[in-house]
Amino acid sequence: MPGFDQVASNKALAIPGIVEIILLHLDIRTVLTKAQRTCRTWNNVIQEFPSIQKHLFFEPTEEIDGEKIPNPLLAEVFPSFFPLDLKKFSAQSLDIVRNPR
Structure with a gap:
């Protein structure tokens, strides 16, 4: 059975705003090759948040x-x-x- 810390971290990492902050601190290659495959929530944040799109140079900076x-x-x-x-x-x-x- 997962402990309280694990449950809390899983809930926090399901919040799009927190995921956005984490992704903006990762290098582009990691976001493109690994973070998208982490889970659906992270993939959705990568595809939908303008700040991430700019971070990846998909939109003008x-x-x-x-x-x-x-x-x-x-x-x-x-x-x-x-x-x-x-x-x-x-x-x-x-x-x-x-x-x-």
Whole structure:
């Protein structure tokens, strides 16, 4: 029989707002590959909450100091398209924009 602590943690992890906070602290790869498969509640939060959608770069993110934030997974897979310093990312910094040929 589960103890009180386990029951309480199961109830807390079924609250979408708490799940949202947890997911926002995880890296993108973990959310995409593991958290979605944890349970239906977590999967629903990932699919429905705008903050999680932005965290995963499925929706546009706000700019920081006028510069866009690049998707780190895309930057990892396509390094030639992204500058080494991802904090100084802008569309003009992409090599494909500067040299379209």
